[in-house]
Amino acid sequence: MATLSFCRTTDYALIALAFLSERDGVWSSQKLAGETGLPASLLAKILKSLQQQGWLVSTRGVNGGYRLTVDLNTVSLLQLVTALEAVEPCTCPDDKTDEYPSSPPLVALKRRLHKFLTEVKLSDLVLAGRRIDVPCGSVRFTAKRAATVSKF
Amino acid sequence: MATLSFCRTTDYALIALAFLSERDGVWSSQKLAGETGLPASLLAKILKSLQQQGWLVSTRGVNGGYRLTVDLNTVSLLQLVTALEAVEPCTCPDDKTDEYPSSPPLVALKRRLHKFLTEVKLSDLVLAGRRIDVPCGSVRFTAKRAATVSKF
DNA sequence: TGAATTCGTACTGCAGGAGTCCTATATTCC
DNA sequence: GGAATATAGGACTCCTGCAGTACGAATTCA
Numbered sequence: 001m002a003t004l005s006f007c008r009t010t011d012y013a014l015i016a017l018a019f020l021s022e023r024d025g026v027w028s029s030q031k032l033a034g035e036t037g038l039p040a041s042l043l044a045k046i047l048k049s050l051q052q053q054g055w056l057v058s059t060r061g062v063n064g065g066y067r068l069t070v071d072l073n074t075v076s077l078l079q080l081v082t083a084l085e086a087v088e089p090c091t092c093p094d095d096k097t098d099e100y101p102s103s104p105p106l107v108a109l110k111r112r113l114h115k116f117l118t119e120v121k122l123s124d125l126v127l128a129g130r131r132i133d134v135p136c137g138s139v140r141f142t143a144k145r146a147a148t149v150s151k152f
Numbered sequence: 153m154a155t156l157s158f159c160r161t162t163d164y165a166l167i168a169l170a171f172l173s174e175r176d177g178v179w180s181s182q183k184l185a186g187e188t189g190l191p192a193s194l195l196a197k198i199l200k201s202l203q204q205q206g207w208l209v210s211t212r213g214v215n216g217g218y219r220l221t222v223d224l225n226t227v228s229l230l231q232l233v234t235a236l237e238a239v240e241p242c243t244c245p246d247d248k249t250d251e252y253p254s255s256p257p258l259v260a261l262k263r264r265l266h267k268f269l270t271e272v273k274l275s276d277l278v279l280a281g282r283r284i285d286v287p288c289g290s291v292r293f294t295a296k297r298a299a300t301v302s303k304f
Numbered sequence: 305t306g307a308a309t310t311c312g313t314a315c316t317g318c319a320g321g322a323g324t325c326c327t328a329t330a331t332t333c334c
Numbered sequence: 335g336g337a338a339t340a341t342a343g344g345a346c347t348c349c350t351g352c353a354g355t356a357c358g359a360a361t362t363c364a
Contacts, residue, residue, distance in 0.1 A: 007321095007322075008322075008323085009322075009323090011258055011261075014255075014257050014258060014261065015255045015257065015258060018255065018256075018257040028339085028340060028341085029340080029341080030339095030340080036255075039323085039324090041323070041324050041325070042322085042323055042324080044340095044341080044342095045323080045324090047341090048341075048342070048343085051341090058340090058341060058342090059330095059331080059340085059341080060329080060330045060331050060332095060339085060340055060341045060342085061330055061331020061332050061333095061338090061339065061340060061341080062331065062332040062333065062338065062339045062340070063331085063332065063333095063339080063340085064330085064331065064332085064339075064340045064341065065340070065341085066341090077261075103166075103167045103170065103188075104170075104278075104280075105166050105167065105170040105274075105277040105278050105280070106163055106166060106167060106277075108276070108277040108278075108280035109166065109229075109272075109277050111280075112268075112272055112276075112277075113268075116264075116268045120261075120264055122257075124260070124264075125257040125258075125260040125261050125264075126256075126257050126260075128256075128257070128260035128263075159351070159352090160351080160352070161351080161352085180309085180310060180311085181310080181311080182309095182310080191352085191353065191354090192354095193352090193353055193354055193355080194351095194352065194353060194354095196311080196312090197353095199311090200311080200312070200313090203311095210310090210311060210312090211310085211311085211361080212309085212310055212311050212312085212359080212360045212361050212362090213308090213309060213310060213311080213360060213361025213362050213363095214308065214309045214310070214361065214362040214363065215309080215310085215361090215362070215363095216309075216310045216311065216360085216361070216362085217310075217311085218311090305364100306363100306364090307362100307363090307364085308361100308362085308363085308364100309360100309361080309362080309363100310359100310360085310361080310362100311358105311359085311360075311361095312357100312358080312359075312360095313356100313357085313358080313359100314355100314356085314357085314358100315354105315355085315356085315357105316353100316354085316355080316356100317352105317353085317354085317355105318351105318352085318353085318354100319350100319351095319352085319353105320349105320350095320351090320352105321348100321349090321350090321351100322347105322348090322349080322350100323346105323347090323348085323349100324345105324346080324347080324348100325344100325345085325346075325347095326343105326344085326345080326346095327342100327343090327344080327345100328341105328342080328343080328344095329340100329341085329342070329343095330339100330340085330341075330342090331338100331339080331340080331341095332337100332338085332339080332340100333336105333337090333338085333339100334335105334336090334337085334338100
């Protein structure tokens with residue numbers, strides 16, 4: 001189902017960006033996968049997307065790889081999510097691309113979520129993670145797919 | 153893709169609940185579908201889920217249907233999302249059901265999202281929608297599927 | 305009692321996306 | 335120049351959300 005969730009792609013991207021932000025230099029997708037424990041195939045795809053966004057610079061060939069070129073303090077969660085999907089920021093909610101009626105409560109929901117995603121910067125998550133102030137009370141989404149369990 | 157999105161199920165549920173909260177009486181899924189413009193087949197399934205949550209009471213037979221029995225002020229967005237999926241609230245983030253490492257930034261993200269989802273009550277969305285204070289600046293998720301466009 | 309209505313459940317099909325894999329291209333080093 | 339390495343880009347498979355349909359069970363009403 002996953003009615004609301006961050007999927008693996010977002011998770012992996014966040015992990016990779018956090019890793020790179022704390023380490024200088026060039027990292028190949030293979031090495032990055034080894035260090036972070038993420039599946040290499042998907043990580044490669046994600047890194048390519050991030051490079052296309054201009055957040056990473058890629059170098060081919062021997063000793064090549066990716067290097068972080070953006071300040072995570074300037075990147076919002078919305079930008080990350082947008083970068084990784086077929087998502088477009090919308091300037092006006094009353095456009096007609098929605099197939100089913102965009103009812104008022106739905107619009108209100110959009111606005112809230114937009115605000116939330118915009119306000120959270122990736123650096124916030126990295127720094128918060130470093131502080132390890134992690135009490136219980138988080139959320140876990142359980143997918144039905146055996147190997148896909150955590151959704152965000 | 154849909155890395156982060158409310159899917160149709162959540163949207164439809166919200167629309168249906170908002171509709172019922174502003175109208176008293178019993179509504180069959182057929183009538184509700186007619187009034188809201190939602191597909192009857194999926195709406196019927198959603199209503200059943202909501203009934204199983206105890207938010208609606210169902211009556212069979214002629215003049216049967218569903219009736220809202222919960223105060224939307226007491227229902228959070230998290231509860232709605234949870235009710236509609238194979239989602240379990242998690243009491244401790246370090247359980248071992250996650251297949252990939254739950255890195256610190258990821259945990260921080262979970263906490264933020266959990267907080268957001270918990271704080272937004274369904275009544276907030278209904279009331280906000282009624283005020284029609286809807287300036288531009290919302291978000292639109294564009295799926296590739298032709299008839300599926302808006303994701304939340 | 306029987307007909308009409310409505311929920312409950314199961315089954316099916318389709319489309320799109322997540323995730324994997326394979327090949328082509330670019331770069332470095334010997 | 336050739337081998338090794340790494341990104342670039344596509345093609346492919348599988349899963350699942352969405353939707354439709356059909357039949358059975360429960361309830362009302364004539």
